[in-house]
Amino acid sequence: MTMDWYWKSASEISAAVRSGVVSASDITEAQLRRIDEVDGRIDAYTQRWDDTARAMAAKVDKKASRGEALGPLAGVPVGLKELLCTRVGKTTCASKMLEHFRSPYDATVVKRLEAADAVFLGKVNMDEFAMGSSTENSAIKVTRNPWNLKCVPGGSSGGSAAAVSAGECAISLGSDTGGSIRQPACLCGCVGIKPTYGRVSRYGLVAFASSLDQIGPLTRTVEDAALTLNVICGRDEMDATSADLPVPDFTGALTGDVRGLRIGLPKEYFTEALSEPMRERIEQAVDAYRANGAEIVEVSLPCSEYAIAVYYIICTAEASANLARFDGVRYGFRHPEAKTMQDMYVMSKSAAFGPEVRRRIMLGTYVLSSGYYDAYYLKAQKVRALIKKDFDAAFEKCDVIAGPTSPTASFEFGAKSDNPLEMYLSDIYTISVNLATLPGISIPCGLTDAGLPVGMQLMARPFEEELLLKTAHFYEQNRGFDMGRPPIA
Amino acid sequence: MSKTAVSTWAAPRLPEESVMKYEAVIGMEVHVEINSKSKVFCACPTDFHAPPNTNVCPICLGMPGALPVLNRDMVDKSVAVGLALNCKISRWSKMDRKNYFYPDLAKNYQISQYDLPLCHGGSIEIEVDGETRRIGITRAHMEEDTARNTHTLGGGQSGIDFNRSGVPLLEIVTEPDIRSAAEAYAYLTALKQILQYLDVSDCNMEEGSLRAEANISIRPEGRAEFGVKTEVKNVASFSGVQKAIDYEIARQEKVLREGGVIVQETRGWDADRGITVSQRLKESAHDYRYFPEPDLPPIVVDESWENRIREGLPELPAPRKKRLESQYGLSAYDAHVITLSKPVADYYEAVVAAGADPKKASNWLMVELQALLSAAKLEIQACKIGPEALAALLKLIDTGLISGKIAKEVLVEMFDSGLPPDTIVRDKGLSQISDTGAIEAAVKQVIDASPEQVAQFKAGKDKVFGYFVGQVMKATRGKGNPQLINDILRRELEG
Numbered sequence: 001m002t003m004d005w006y007w008k009s010a011s012e013i014s015a016a017v018r019s020g021v022v023s024a025s026d027i028t029e030a031q032l033r034r035i036d037e038v039d040g041r042i043d044a045y046t047q048r049w050d051d052t053a054r055a056m057a058a059k060v061d062k063k064a065s066r067g068e069a070l071g072p073l074a075g076v077p078v079g080l081k082e083l084l085c086t087r088v089g090k091t092t093c094a095s096k097m098l099e100h101f102r103s104p105y106d107a108t109v110v111k112r113l114e115a116a117d118a119v120f121l122g123k124v125n126m127d128e129f130a131m132g133s134s135t136e137n138s139a140i141k142v143t144r145n146p147w148n149l150k151c152v153p154g155g156s157s158g159g160s161a162a163a164v165s166a167g168e169c170a171i172s173l174g175s176d177t178g179g180s181i182r183q184p185a186c187l188c189g190c191v192g193i194k195p196t197y198g199r200v201s202r203y204g205l206v207a208f209a210s211s212l213d214q215i216g217p218l219t220r221t222v223e224d225a226a227l228t229l230n231v232i233c234g235r236d237e238m239d240a241t242s243a244d245l246p247v248p249d250f251t252g253a254l255t256g257d258v259r260g261l262r263i264g265l266p267k268e269y270f271t272e273a274l275s276e277p278m279r280e281r282i283e284q285a286v287d288a289y290r291a292n293g294a295e296i297v298e299v300s301l302p303c304s305e306y307a308i309a310v311y312y313i314i315c316t317a318e319a320s321a322n323l324a325r326f327d328g329v330r331y332g333f334r335h336p337e338a339k340t341m342q343d344m345y346v347m348s349k350s351a352a353f354g355p356e357v358r359r360r361i362m363l364g365t366y367v368l369s370s371g372y373y374d375a376y377y378l379k380a381q382k383v384r385a386l387i388k389k390d391f392d393a394a395f396e397k398c399d400v401i402a403g404p405t406s407p408t409a410s411f412e413f414g415a416k417s418d419n420p421l422e423m424y425l426s427d428i429y430t431i432s433v434n435l436a437t438l439p440g441i442s443i444p445c446g447l448t449d450a451g452l453p454v455g456m457q458l459m460a461r462p463f464e465e466e467l468l469l470k471t472a473h474f475y476e477q478n479r480g481f482d483m484g485r486p487p488i489a
Numbered sequence: 490m491s492k493t494a495v496s497t498w499a500a501p502r503l504p505e506e507s508v509m510k511y512e513a514v515i516g517m518e519v520h521v522e523i524n525s526k527s528k529v530f531c532a533c534p535t536d537f538h539a540p541p542n543t544n545v546c547p548i549c550l551g552m553p554g555a556l557p558v559l560n561r562d563m564v565d566k567s568v569a570v571g572l573a574l575n576c577k578i579s580r581w582s583k584m585d586r587k588n589y590f591y592p593d594l595a596k597n598y599q600i601s602q603y604d605l606p607l608c609h610g611g612s613i614e615i616e617v618d619g620e621t622r623r624i625g626i627t628r629a630h631m632e633e634d635t636a637r638n639t640h641t642l643g644g645g646q647s648g649i650d651f652n653r654s655g656v657p658l659l660e661i662v663t664e665p666d667i668r669s670a671a672e673a674y675a676y677l678t679a680l681k682q683i684l685q686y687l688d689v690s691d692c693n694m695e696e697g698s699l700r701a702e703a704n705i706s707i708r709p710e711g712r713a714e715f716g717v718k719t720e721v722k723n724v725a726s727f728s729g730v731q732k733a734i735d736y737e738i739a740r741q742e743k744v745l746r747e748g749g750v751i752v753q754e755t756r757g758w759d760a761d762r763g764i765t766v767s768q769r770l771k772e773s774a775h776d777y778r779y780f781p782e783p784d785l786p787p788i789v790v791d792e793s794w795e796n797r798i799r800e801g802l803p804e805l806p807a808p809r810k811k812r813l814e815s816q817y818g819l820s821a822y823d824a825h826v827i828t829l830s831k832p833v834a835d836y837y838e839a840v841v842a843a844g845a846d847p848k849k850a851s852n853w854l855m856v857e858l859q860a861l862l863s864a865a866k867l868e869i870q871a872c873k874i875g876p877e878a879l880a881a882l883l884k885l886i887d888t889g890l891i892s893g894k895i896a897k898e899v900l901v902e903m904f905d906s907g908l909p910p911d912t913i914v915r916d917k918g919l920s921q922i923s924d925t926g927a928i929e930a931a932v933k934q935v936i937d938a939s940p941e942q943v944a945q946f947k948a949g950k951d952k953v954f955g956y957f958v959g960q961v962m963k964a965t966r967g968k969g970n971p972q973l974i975n976d977i978l979r980r981e982l983e984g
Binding site: 083084085091093098101103104105107202203204205206207209210211237238239240241317318320321324325326327329330331341345365368369370373377 | 547550551553557559590596598779783786
């Protein structure tokens with residue numbers, strides 16, 4: 001009996017392992033063979049942990065054989081973004097700076113996944129220190145989009161999205177500072193959710209912009225996203241910004257219909273900046289909601305046009321401090337020719353950080369400098385508050401906001417990498433959600449004529465992930481077509 | 490009519506250089522290590538005397554992905570200091586990142602407080618030469634300590650010990666209200682006294698748990714504007730601070746009198762040479778690029794939190810000094826000395842509570858016991874003589890069992906052995922001879938052996954009386970009751 005276990009959802013795999021239909025080891029072997037088969041073309045994995053994966057699976061199977069209860073992610077194969085700290089393997093952040101870095105501890109999410117009996121297959125590619133929208137900024141390798149190998153997987157969690165989309169793992173964890181989960185999920189045709197800021201502990205997530213970063217899952221189904229959130233959400237004493245709120249059963253929320261649900265469409269999101277195929281698919285998706293009894297209302301987010309400017313001030317400011325610790329003193333790259341302290345700093349950083357990381361450190365240092373702080377950083381914080389107010393007002397009129405995840409579908413390698421500003425526009429629809437600390441999800445809603453996935457973004461009030469998932473799940477179950485699988489399948 | 494007012498202002502004539510008197514303007518910045526059990530943002534112990542890099546974790550090492558969590562005890566203790574310094578406590582404050590690169594700074598930013606310190610707008614009273622002055626406290630804010638760099642002699646290799654990284658620090662900043670080195674010394678003494686009363690720091694300047702920096706400028710007396718200031722660092726003792734300030738005032742005065750200008754800079758105190766040395770010009774000073782620490786939520790100290798700390802405050806040195814004066818009739822000086830240290834004041838009150846006369850207790854504590862402690866370089870907490878034992882010793886004097894002179898010997902025995910006074914007196918046979926018969930016998934013996942002196946006394950030479958007292962004391966080996974000896978001698982010689 002040969003079953004394509006690697007295409008099964010996490011909930012199917014977990015149910016099968018827990019009921020003894022299949023062993024975690026069999027799942028793992030099937031998954032490793034799948035990676036052998038396709039990853040040479042995708043290059044999603046930066047580290048393969050075959051031995052670790054087998055050992056974790058064997059542990060789950062041993063637990064099962066002793067009759068012990070298995071966790072909710074029993075035997076589920078997981079890929080981890082390169083910036084999640086793990087004692088196993090390296091934590092490189094896809095940077096030459098941390099090429100050989102081994103973390104002395106596990107991130108809280110990693111511990112929680114392990115406690116839920118998940119199996120780690122290894123680490124997946126990303127833009128260096130999560131700075132980018134195409135994974136082209138990785139210092140390790142180029143990851144390709146399973147739907148078209150000439151195209152980018154999006155970013156920064158491009159490896160996570162590509163791996164899930166190509167059946168190289170059931171779940172992968174990504175991180176989202178301005179769209180880094182949702183945009184690659186959109187470009188690779190999978191589900192990606194950025195929870196509310198504070199929902200998931202950031203302890204062990206190598207920080208890019210601390211007030212915006214949030215960990216979340218990329219999956220092939222909404223149910224799997226809910227299942228993963230059940231495991232990774234909740235207060236962590238190690239993260240002072242993690243919310244002390246009860247964690248509902250997110251999978252239990254995936255019931256009912258959308259009758260009477262008010263879905264808001266921000267008029268600022270449907271302008272000429274949005275490419276035609278994206279607009280069409282999103283409108284079809286909205287029609288599906290309307291046809292099922294949802295009330296569609298127009299809302300306005302007038303400060304949207306400032307979101308990118310605000311974002312690139314705040315995130316670079318925070319990044320300039322967060323990345324200061326990579327100085328070659330205690331760990332990471334130290335330039336072998338540096339003779340003085342000053343040289344050690346300048347030469348190590350210049351040699352080991354890529355151009356985008358260096359650009360953002362310099363931008364952030366500039367906006368915090370004496371004489372510029374008020375004009376840039378302080379003003380950006382004020383506009384950030386206004387953006388949040390926009391959402392508060394919009395959520396008076398609706399329960400969920402719907403719109404595009406990305407202005408375009410995936411694009412070819414090199415198409416935007418020479419023009420940082422154009423690349424920054426990839427996140428024009430996702431950034432506001434981070435600035436307003438809301439939860440947001442991207443779900444596939446069709447393909448362009450060129451056969452590239454299109455994603456719809458849904459947003460909800462803070463800590464209303466249940467409603468968000470329920471709304472996304474309803475569409476997924478009722479969209480009336482099959483997304484199919486990428487040609488690489 | 491002229492439309493523009495003609496300026497009649499003229500520069501005030503400066504006094505002749507030779508007679509111009511200068512006034513010093515000094516502000517102090519003191520960093521105090523708060524004695525919380527764990528570091529300010531992680532659970533590591535604060536004992537940085539452990540072997541290098543043993544009290545460390547991913548957080549205080551600044552490892553990737555690690556996050557700070559603010560230690561609540563640090564906030565409690567900082568609020569207590571703020572209240573004791575008459576500060577207002579911010580209902581809402583926050584932590585900020587202070588960015589600069591240095592190998593002893595794990596994250597290359599220090600988590601500190603910038604524009605919204607936890608405590609602000611306080612004051613402290615100091616006394617110099619009998620005059621009381623009020624020194625304004627600008628602010629007290631929380632931050633983390635850095636690691637410690639050590640270098641091989643002659644250079645070549647450097648090591649970093651991160652045990653100190655993340656140790657809680659409170660920085661206390663005064664207004665430029667201090668006018669002399671003596672006042673700076675008095676301020677530090679008063680501050681240390683308060684911190685020790687609160688039991689929030691051991692305030693050991695040699696070990697770096699209290700670090701003081703002085704901002705010093707001078708200006709012609711009577712002028713309102715400040716002069717250019719220098720910042721003096723690297724001072725390892727209170728008396729060092731006093732010397733460094735005196736030196737710096739004199740140096741600045743000399744520069745100005747010779748027609749030079751003061752450069753704004755940081756100067757280090759070289760204790761061996763007794764001079765300050767330029768370390769860094771302010772022009773090349775850092776732009777710290779402060780911004781709010783996104784990893785930590787705001788610190789909200791509500792009224793009930795503040796009240797809980799206020800109610801837990803011990804009696805502070807100034808009110809305690811006043812109480813000792815009124816309650817026990819002590820002189821201002823005695824009360825001052827006793828309240829300098831809380832353990833000493835606690836000890837004193839325990840001696841009195843055990844039944845000792847307040848005045849005598851004060852004398853014995855401050856003179857006799859203090860001498861022994863100083864000689865042995867011991868703090869009163871480590872003294873083997875408990876307050877009850879000292880009270881018991883004083884009781885032995887009161888009841889006439891031993892003389893004051895003998896009591897001093899007993900005290901030394903108690904200090905060395907820790908035995909109670911009555912045991913020592915009994916074992917060594919030191920009790921005073923108050924047996925009239927025994928003393929009469931000794932007196933007779935002395936009179937019989939000293940016919941010459943008896944004759945002199947009878948001839949009116951009263952001074953010889955002292956000779957007889959001494960001889961009788963000698964005969965009783967110092968244990969004779971002095972009053973009794975006196976009475977019997979007078980009776981025998983005059984009768």
